[in-house]
Amino acid sequence: MGIRYLKKYAALEDIVTVEDAEALFGWLKQQAKPAVNLSKCVHVHAAVLQVLLMVRPQVHGDVTQPWLAHALNAPTNQP
Amino acid sequence: MNQTELLDQFILEARDCLEQVGQRLLEVEKAPTDTELLNDLFRQVHTLKGNCGLFEFKPLERVVHAGEDLLDRVRNGTLSYSNDIADALLEAMDFTVQMIDEIEQHGQINPAADGRSQALANTLRAHLAAKSVTADEGAASNASAASAVAAATATLATASVEPPPWLARIPQSLRDAHPEAIAWHYTPEPECFFKGEDPWLMALRAPALKHLCVGTQQPWPPLGEADCYQCNLDLVGLSDVPLAYLTEHFRYIPEQVEVCELASLAPAPGSVATPAGQEGGTAVHVGTAPASASAPPAGATAGQAAETLQRRALQIWDDQLELLSRSGTVLGTVQAVRATLRHLLEAIGEPGLIHLPYLATLDANASAAVLHQWATQHRPAVARAADALADTSGIGIAGDANAGPGPSMGNDASRRHPGDEGGHQKVLKVGQEKVDRLMDLIGEMVVAKNALPYLAQRAETVFAQRELSREIKAQYAVINRIAEDMQHAIMQVRMLPVGTVFQRFGRLVRDTSRKLGKEVALVIEGEDTEADKNVIEALADPLIHIIRNSLDHGIEPPQARKLAGKPAQGTIRVVARQESDRVVIEIEDDGAGVDPERVRRKAIERELIPEDKAATLSDADAVQLIFLPGFSTAEAISDLSGRGVGMDVVRNAVERINGHVELSSQLGKGTRLRLSLPLSMAVTNVMIIEAGGRRFGVPMDLIVETVRVHADDIHHFKHARTTVLRGRIVPLRALHELLALDDAPTLNDEGEHAVLVMRLGGENVGLLVDQFHGATDIILKPLEGVLAGLTGFAGTALMGDGSVLMVLNPKELV
Numbered sequence: 001m002g003i004r005y006l007k008k009y010a011a012l013e014d015i016v017t018v019e020d021a022e023a024l025f026g027w028l029k030q031q032a033k034p035a036v037n038l039s040k041c042v043h044v045h046a047a048v049l050q051v052l053l054m055v056r057p058q059v060h061g062d063v064t065q066p067w068l069a070h071a072l073n074a075p076t077n078q079p
Numbered sequence: 080m081n082q083t084e085l086l087d088q089f090i091l092e093a094r095d096c097l098e099q100v101g102q103r104l105l106e107v108e109k110a111p112t113d114t115e116l117l118n119d120l121f122r123q124v125h126t127l128k129g130n131c132g133l134f135e136f137k138p139l140e141r142v143v144h145a146g147e148d149l150l151d152r153v154r155n156g157t158l159s160y161s162n163d164i165a166d167a168l169l170e171a172m173d174f175t176v177q178m179i180d181e182i183e184q185h186g187q188i189n190p191a192a193d194g195r196s197q198a199l200a201n202t203l204r205a206h207l208a209a210k211s212v213t214a215d216e217g218a219a220s221n222a223s224a225a226s227a228v229a230a231a232t233a234t235l236a237t238a239s240v241e242p243p244p245w246l247a248r249i250p251q252s253l254r255d256a257h258p259e260a261i262a263w264h265y266t267p268e269p270e271c272f273f274k275g276e277d278p279w280l281m282a283l284r285a286p287a288l289k290h291l292c293v294g295t296q297q298p299w300p301p302l303g304e305a306d307c308y309q310c311n312l313d314l315v316g317l318s319d320v321p322l323a324y325l326t327e328h329f330r331y332i333p334e335q336v337e338v339c340e341l342a343s344l345a346p347a348p349g350s351v352a353t354p355a356g357q358e359g360g361t362a363v364h365v366g367t368a369p370a371s372a373s374a375p376p377a378g379a380t381a382g383q384a385a386e387t388l389q390r391r392a393l394q395i396w397d398d399q400l401e402l403l404s405r406s407g408t409v410l411g412t413v414q415a416v417r418a419t420l421r422h423l424l425e426a427i428g429e430p431g432l433i434h435l436p437y438l439a440t441l442d443a444n445a446s447a448a449v450l451h452q453w454a455t456q457h458r459p460a461v462a463r464a465a466d467a468l469a470d471t472s473g474i475g476i477a478g479d480a481n482a483g484p485g486p487s488m489g490n491d492a493s494r495r496h497p498g499d500e501g502g503h504q505k506v507l508k509v510g511q512e513k514v515d516r517l518m519d520l521i522g523e524m525v526v527a528k529n530a531l532p533y534l535a536q537r538a539e540t541v542f543a544q545r546e547l548s549r550e551i552k553a554q555y556a557v558i559n560r561i562a563e564d565m566q567h568a569i570m571q572v573r574m575l576p577v578g579t580v581f582q583r584f585g586r587l588v589r590d591t592s593r594k595l596g597k598e599v600a601l602v603i604e605g606e607d608t609e610a611d612k613n614v615i616e617a618l619a620d621p622l623i624h625i626i627r628n629s630l631d632h633g634i635e636p637p638q639a640r641k642l643a644g645k646p647a648q649g650t651i652r653v654v655a656r657q658e659s660d661r662v663v664i665e666i667e668d669d670g671a672g673v674d675p676e677r678v679r680r681k682a683i684e685r686e687l688i689p690e691d692k693a694a695t696l697s698d699a700d701a702v703q704l705i706f707l708p709g710f711s712t713a714e715a716i717s718d719l720s721g722r723g724v725g726m727d728v729v730r731n732a733v734e735r736i737n738g739h740v741e742l743s744s745q746l747g748k749g750t751r752l753r754l755s756l757p758l759s760m761a762v763t764n765v766m767i768i769e770a771g772g773r774r775f776g777v778p779m780d781l782i783v784e785t786v787r788v789h790a791d792d793i794h795h796f797k798h799a800r801t802t803v804l805r806g807r808i809v810p811l812r813a814l815h816e817l818l819a820l821d822d823a824p825t826l827n828d829e830g831e832h833a834v835l836v837m838r839l840g841g842e843n844v845g846l847l848v849d850q851f852h853g854a855t856d857i858i859l860k861p862l863e864g865v866l867a868g869l870t871g872f873a874g875t876a877l878m879g880d881g882s883v884l885m886v887l888n889p890k891e892l893v
Contacts, residue, residue: 021307046312074293
């Protein structure tokens with residue numbers, strides 16, 4: 001499905017591919033309070049994950065994938 | 080088992096595997112969703128790959144590996160099976176068969192095959208990348224695939240014994256809970272997204288993932304300058320699997336992954352941390368580690384580890400027992416075992432420690448038997464994990480290949496008891512040449528046995544020993560019975576189901592019909608029917624020829640079929656069955672049939688028969704003209720058929736093994752070919768005749784009757800002689816003339832000729848001979864060497880009295 005850009009947040013659904021990363025990055029950068037919903041997300045591409053880690057948007061809904069949740073919750077900028 | 084034997088075994092098994100794979104591939108194409116089939120197919124390919132790994136056959140392994148990966152995806156449902164994939168897999172399979180052939184012939188693979196193997200592997204991997212739901216492993220499809228795959232077997236860089244800094248990102252508790260796990264550090268290259276890689280997915284898919292955390296290689300740049308397509312991720316994970324699995328998982332990117340075996344972080348005295356990937360199952364030595372290496376673990380996970388440790392220690396203990404119980408154990412081995420036992424007792428802690436003093440009291444030069452007895456008595460009981468918890472923390476068992484001082488200790492086979500396998504092995508794989516040798520030997524035995532009656536006769540007539548003669552005959556009867564049973568048993572071994580030949584048809588029909596744009600279903604019945612190996616082998620080529628003919632000339636294109644009121648899909652039916660002592664194979668198609676008019680015309684055009692004769696032929700007979708050498712009805716020469724080598728080749732091949740072909744065809748309805756073949760070619764029934772004082776054999780299946788014809792009843796017309804038998808004219812030939820013997824055919828007292836009437840090519844021919852001598856079973860040996868060119872003789876046979884019987888080949892002779 002990819003990404004649906006809604007008023008308040010971007011809904012990432014099913015498999016988010018590498019092509020979606022750039023658009024998501026651009027969109028998130030424009031938002032005052034960037035937010036995403038990952039509850040229907042099955043897999044994000046590493047590039048998308050990287051965008052999420054860079055921008056650190058607010059995450060709506062439960063993240064179903066345990067390792068993804070773990071990665072998003074952990075503090076970044078580790079060596 | 081030495082290297083050559085291993086190689087032979089490998090070739091044998093690889094062929095088996097490939098045969099199965101070929102069959103499964105076709106079946107899977109019909110039922111692409113059948114998981115059972117897919118699993119079976121995958122298993123076969125997997126076995127094949129595993130076998131390839133034993134040897135240094137890189138090109139072979141590469142292709143098989145790629146095929147396996149592809150099948151794995153299909154099996155998991157992430158990729159759907161399509162015709163393209165089937166084509167790629169079949170092509171790869173063909174290549175593999177070639178490689179195996181080459182290995183069999185030269186013992187190695189021609190380096191030139193490397194390029195093709197690369198190309199095939201890439202094609203296979205292209206399917207992987209193109210159709211996969213997610214884009215991972217896509218890198219394989221691009222140019223770097225070649226080098227990446229080539230490096231696939233290279234071991235990942237193992238971190239030094241010093242714990243690397245990134246290890247700190249894995250929580251200590253997790254590390255302790257999985258003492259044998261492997262931590263890995265994956266730093267994707269910045270450009271990896273452009274190669275279609277998904278490092279995150281790669282990390283997620285790592286086997287037995289216990290921990291995964293994401294970091295950055297460089298601190299994040301300000302958002303405005305950041306490039307989301309420059310990979311800056313840095314992944315650290317923990318997998319509780321042997322190193323080999325991880326090596327396999329990260330095989331495309333070994334240079335980007337660093338691994339660290341947790342077990343090796345606590346180095347033990349005398350044990351060296353070796354990557355377990357290469358040496359398989361050689362853990363004989365236990366290294367004990369100081370307990371200070373890590374903090375006391377907490378919880379039930381540590382208990383599990385301790386339990387594993389105990390279990391493995393006991394396994395090793397049993398291995399030592401095994402080793403001691405073998406005969407011929409040298410002193411060095413005994414001492415090594417002793418040391419191992421001591422280490423084991425120390426390693427498992429409390430339950431073992433109580434035995435330690437006893438071990439010390441044993442005489443230092445105790446024999447293997449004494450030690451064995453001691454070890455059996457003092458085998459530590461299986462203690463509950465909790466008992467030993469405190470003592471066992473931090474003790475790792477290192478797979479140490481260097482530790483076996485005994486020459487055979489590192490040998491995997493030493494663990495198995497020599498007699499163990501006997502119970503569950505039901506099928507013996509024996510090389511064909513061994514069975515052939517048996518067959519030859521029994522042939523000689525039959526001949527030798529046949530000498531006994533002559534001996535008995537001599538005893539009676541020459542030495543006047545009737546008693547002795549009778550005893551010899553009695554003995555002969557016994558030996559005769561045994562020899563016949565034996566011959567029968569060996570023939571049974573040589574029997575193969577005809578299905579082994581039929582297997583190739585599936586592929587042939589599939590490929591050819593696709594090439595011709597026809598729809599053809601192949602129906603095979605009675606593939607279990609058995610016949611002698613030689614018969615089956617001789618059958619393969621003619622049958623393929625027939626099927627090709629059916630595909631090319633028989634089955635019409637779908638439109639033409641619809642117009643004729645037939646289903647668009649044509650059917651080729653191959654039926655095999657046994658009829659008394661012959662195997663009958665029928666190949667039937669529902670195609671256009673053979674047009675007798677066209678056959679007549681073509682035969683005249685190609686000057687195969689005179690025009691007036693063609694006109695007198697009945698339709699059924701005209702159809703038989705296609706068996707004439709040089710006959711072809713095809714207007715254009717395709718690569719399938721139409722070169723004029725056709726049905727005559729088929730007929731010759733079948734007749735060479737004493738079979739015959741019948742063809743019946745109905746225009747517009749279809750064609751049926753019926754091959755009738757002997758079950759076995761080992762024993763030939765011949766009739767012995769005499770001409771010019773010499774004896775000759777004539778194959779029994781050609782003989783119609785033996786008659787005596789009065790010299791007056793023979794009509795001479797110029798040089799030709801004929802006679803009338805039962806109202807039909809039978810041409811006569813004198814064997815004496817055919818063989819250029821000096822004598823003329825003799826007459827018996829009543830002035831009659833002995834005439835052997837044979838059926839050759841549908842017509843009766845009479846052969847004038849001197850005498851008939853009855854029938855006998857012989858083992859026909861073809862003529863070899865300088866005699867091989869004598870087509871007039873089918874071969875020779877050794878008779879019981881030691882004389883050699885020449886067996887005639889009347890088809891060539893007359």
